[in-house]
Amino acid sequence: MVEDVICEVLKISPDVVNDDLCYMSISEWSSLNHINLMLAIEENFDIKIDNELVLTLTSAKAIKKFIYNKGNVNKKCTTKNSSKCNFNHNLKVHRGLHDIFCDLTKITxxxxxxxxxxxxxxxxxxxxxxxxxxxSAFLMLKGYLPSRKELESFEKELRSLRTLPNEVIDFIKQCKELHPVDALRTIISFLVVFDLSKxxxxxxxxxxxxxxxxxxxxVIIAYHHRLQNDEMLIAPDETLTHAENFYYMLTGNKADKVISGFLDKDLIIHMDHGxxxxxxxxxxxxxxxxxxxxxxxxxxxxxxxxxxGGATEKAMTMFEKIRTPENGIKYINDCINNGIPIPGFGNRKYKVPKDPRVKYYEEMVKYLTNGKNKPTTVLIIESIQEIMRSRMEHGLTVNVDFYAGAFYELLGIKxxxxxPMFFMGRIVGIVAHIIExxxxxxxxxxxLKYIGDEDICYTSIESRCS
Known part of the structure; x- marks a missing residue:
């Protein structure tokens, strides 16, 4: 029975499989397990589920109708708003606010x-x-592409704002032992001390x-990194672009045009995502x-x-654990069999095999490895994509986190x-959204829809069970 397949794939008890059960209504029905469920249905019932059906078979009710009616999905029962679930037939709950429009935007x-x-x-x-x-930052913040004069003025202003007060540098030293992202969060919060018009x-x-x-x-990221590694701090250089200055302050080396261009691309790619x-x-x-x-x-x-954003670091940690392409097969299959999410796969926004941003990282990684032996990380990435191909074709998108880590590794960035690198780009979009x-x-x-107990009587502490 189809209920048995749902129970087996999601590893849930039969009593949970009712008409209210749908994608994202429980943690077990994750994006990875949704694809696993589609593949299991194909195998057990000898049918083919295309990408359009993947988007409609998002509830136990719809799946049962599809199987029992030999492929006739009742479109009225499911929609492309895959996380809509009706717990009491009177109120729709959109877990994770998936596909809910909370406002209007002109940004992305x-x-x-x-x-x-x-x-x-x-x-x-x-x-x-x-x-x-x-x-691109000017475009994002002001809504249009600048003239040459406007761009020059914008660049000059950005460069003039790089210097940190000595008190902030001292505070960064106090944050030396923190993880870089924790330090960045703490230090940016600390900047409010110097704002008299907050x-x-x-x-x-x-x-x-x-x-x-x-x-x-x-500047904060570079200073903290160098302090953690017991290296001398390098002051900002106003003759360098935003990307060039970061690379110089981080590594002590001047980036060539290729590297600075790649860093520009990385920042633009991460600048906003709705x-x-x-x-x-x-x-x-x-x-x-x-x-x-x-x-x-x-x-x-x-x-x-x-x-x-932490998925990039998690993906890089996964590559370190796998260590060789051969180990990747067992690692990924273990994740699939146990319903464990795989870092670098899955994005609610896309129904295509690859996040559209991935291609840029693939190109940059290919350039950086051209004529050289491919680093282990790249070989592992290629082997994992091959293992995951069928799931990618069913809508489990390989996302930007999967390749960004390899790109950073090739640049010598830990x-x-x-x-923090992600935030360097995304902060531009976030500021634009704040203004909007x-x-x-x-x-x-x-x-929140309350589903707990009601009308429970208060009992004195003396009368409660120990």
Whole structure:
């Protein structure tokens, strides 16, 4: 019976398999296990499930109808809003707020069906191929591409904002032993000490504050890294671009045009991704009337999670554990058999085999390894993709975290810096979202459907069981 297949794949008891059971309504029905379930149904019932059906077979009820009616899915019972679940037939619960529009935006458009997205109406492909960090940041923050004079003025202002007060440098020294992302979160929060107008919500003032934090973030990351490694601090160089200056302060070496260009691409790729968890967290915080430092601290804290930006570091840790391509087969199959999420796979937004951002990292990794023996990490990545191919074809997208780690490794950047590197790009989009939120602010306050006990009598402590 189809119920048995659902129970076996999701590793749940039969009494859980009712008409209210749907994708994301329980932790066991994760994105990986959804694909595993589709593959199991194909195998057990000798049928083919294409990508469109994967998007509709998102509840036990829909799956049973599909099997018992020989492929006739009742479209009224399921929609592409795959996480909509009806617990009491009167209220729809959207776990994780998946596919819920909480506001309007002019910043980023993502088309998950076709696998592309736009910054301010311009395709990311055009920006990655032709632009640089500064120009794309101007576009993101101000809504249009700058003239040459505007860009030069913007670049000059960013470079002038890099210097940190001595008190901040002393504080970074106190954070020396922290993980880089924890240090970054703490230090950015500390910057509020030097802001005498922290409560001013004027969009122009917020933009100025945001630009200051954007300019100083690479400096904070580089200083902390060098202190952790007992290396002399390197002062910012105002003759260098944003990406060049970061690389110089981090490594002590001047980046050539190829490396600086690749770093620009990395920053542009990470610059925004709609209402991602970290961006949403910043909008919730600023929407509640907090200051920009609180909003950015919320964002970094959220970004550090292993289901968000922390996935890059987790993927790199996975590669270290696997150690050889041959070991990858057993490691990945063990994860699949036990329903354990695999770092670098899965993105709610995309229904294509690969996150559209992956191709840029593939190109950069290929260039950096051209004419050389491929590093072990790259060989492991290729072997894992081969193992996961059938699941990728069924919608378990290989995402940007999977390849970004290999790119950083080839540049000599440690895995612990992967989330700070992510934030270096994403902070631009987050500042843009903060400004947009404040332009027509509303408190973001969703509801929770209560499903606990009711009308329980209070008993005195003496009468309670020990």
């Amino acid at each position: 458009k993502i088309d998950g069906e076709k696998g592309y997205f736009l910054y301010r109406g311009i395709s990311i492909d055009s920006l990655v191929r032709n632009s640089n960090f500064e120009e 409560t001013d919500k004027n969009p122009l003032i917020i933009l100025k504050k945001g630009m200051g934090i954007i300019a100083r973030t690479p 209402a991602a968890a970290s961006t949403f967290a910043s909008r919730v915080t600023i929407g509640a009337g907090a200051d920009i430092y609180a909003a950015l601290t919320s964002a970094i804290g959220t970004l550090s999670g292993e289901s968000h 895995k612990e810096l992967s989330v 939120q404040l332009q027509d602010n509303v408190l973001i306050r969703p509801s």
